[in-house]
Amino acid sequence: MAGSRGYSSYRGRVPRWKIALAILLALILLAACTFLFLQKYIVYDDSGAVRLELPWMKPDGSSSLPPVSDEDLQIIISEPEGKDVEELHILQLPDGSLEGDWTQAVSALRAGGQNAFAVTMKAAGGQLLYDSRVEAAVSSGAVQGNEQSMTALEGLLGSEEYYSIARLSCFRDSLYANANMDGAGLKNTGGYIFYDGNNTQWLDPGKEGARAYLYEIARECAALGFDEILLTDFSYPTEGKLNKIEYGSVEQPVNLRAFLQGMADALEEYDVKLSVELSAQTLTVGTDQVSGQDLSDAAAIVDRIYVAAPAEEAAVLRERVAAVSDQVTLVVEGTALETGDYLQLP
Template sequence: MAYRGSRYTGYRGRSRSVLKGVIVALAVVLALAVAALIMLENQQVFSGEGLHLGNVGQSETPTPSDTTPLVVVTVSPTPTPTPEPTAPVRIAGLPASALTDGTAAQQVQAAGASAAVFDLKGDDGVLQYVSSLTLAAQGGANGSGETRNADIQALNEGDLYTVARVSCFRDNKVPYYVPTLGIKTNSNYNWRDGGDYRWLSPTNADARQYVTDICVELARLGFDEILLDNSAYPTDGHLEYIRKGDAYDAAQFETVVTDFYAQVKSALAAYPDVRLSIVTDSATLLSGSNAVSSQSVAGMTASADRLWVELGESTLTDVQTALAGQGVELPADALVPIADAAGDASSSWATLP
């Protein structure tokens, strides 16, 4: 029995060694499999088709089956429009007869102009149309002719640009018939200027209203522009003969004149297409105001759309430079030189009737 036990002990030991080897091998295989799974984890991509491997660190974007080619459209920025150069203003003064005889357009063309200006209220106070105003009838200022107003309207309905000049306070008619409206001398006569013309008093509210109402009637007749001339206090003649007082108080002059311009502008508000213009002189524009007439740059530009200027010895450039120094920048067509004769086609000019 002892011999048999010794023989079989060696056999059992050999079987255990083989089993241990198998276990170790399986453990190694398992470890390698786990390591492989860990290494491949970041390369696993899930999609609608299941799990598959991708490149590490890259995001896979599905490619559409029907891809439309990308069209790149370059949009150019909208260019800033270049302002059209302002055409020169060329206005020819025509006689009153051209208001009704059908020759206005031909006369304007012959003068090389593009517009016409007529005296509708002259320095003598006479109106070139039939007014409905009481003072016009009282002062014997009315024009005549049953069809005169209709003829004027017909002219203004055409293509010709028309300007109505109004001699505001220089008026030889109405103060003669209605003396209370005139500027007075120390002897209580109607004062006359260096040209022997009477003047309505700018201080008188009825005189200002009369002129304002005339401007409205002219706008109603279809004129494109109302031009106020002699629209402040007189500067010519023996001013020392004028009676001082409430009717002629230099301290009030500028306020009276500026308010008159505003009054006319307001009255024309119902006719927004009608331009309001004022005649002035270069000395007033160069200095900013005139102590005698009491016109001022500020007062005129507050109401006027355009200034007509008697240049005298000055140039248009002188005036423009002076206005710029006062902070006033006028468009090129808002400053028109008054000339003795028609100018050329490249510059602005106006002649008075």
């Protein structure tokens, strides 16, 4: 009797292309393993040529390369160089540099050989020469910069080649003193805004409104990417009918020291240095009772001190600062300076 019909397990012959593919894959795998095994026997001679040197091909005791142990292997990671330099040679950019072609400023730096630049961000009188977003500055009409000034700043600060300094005039500020006389302006004994010998008005260092305004501007400049904030006009008025100034109950040096410490605190979160401009009188004597400046107070807070002085006085003034603090650098401002830390004025 014939067996029952049905499907068997036979599936037919394996196609030849599958057999060829399997052989090819096996050869590729073998080649890869061989390559990995032979890598340690690949050597380079002095000319950079590559050759294979198997163990039985080398004379006894010879080696093309010295043995390297884990202790001999050193991995060196280079850190990016910062813009801190041992000696600053600064070019003060002329007022109006942010309104024109900023590349001309870079050309001037290269021609003069300086490694840093200072640009005025807040002028004496109170004008902000960049497009500030500080609300009090906008409402008082102090903002004179525009989109062009911000483009110039972007170009100047975008270069890692030069150390950058934002120059801020502090208390000589007619604009904000008039806009906020009660909260920030320096008054006379009659209760009105004080005019100095040049018909200029000032902010009162003892008023919180004046301090907060300047802190906010400095923080904005730090956020833009400057390496250093330089405070100028850091004083009370020194010209005019000074006996008519309403100084308040706190002495001038105390108010200036409190402001300077507050500025350092306000900038603490930023990677920025703080510096201040003092008079040659302050550096020579140590204090200036009229302006309220005190060398020791400033040196205890800031990173650098600036002074406008002739080149022949630079050495003596540097000694005066060094006698007070060995942590603070003196930068001399002038027009014919070539050695030491200096700021070249226009």
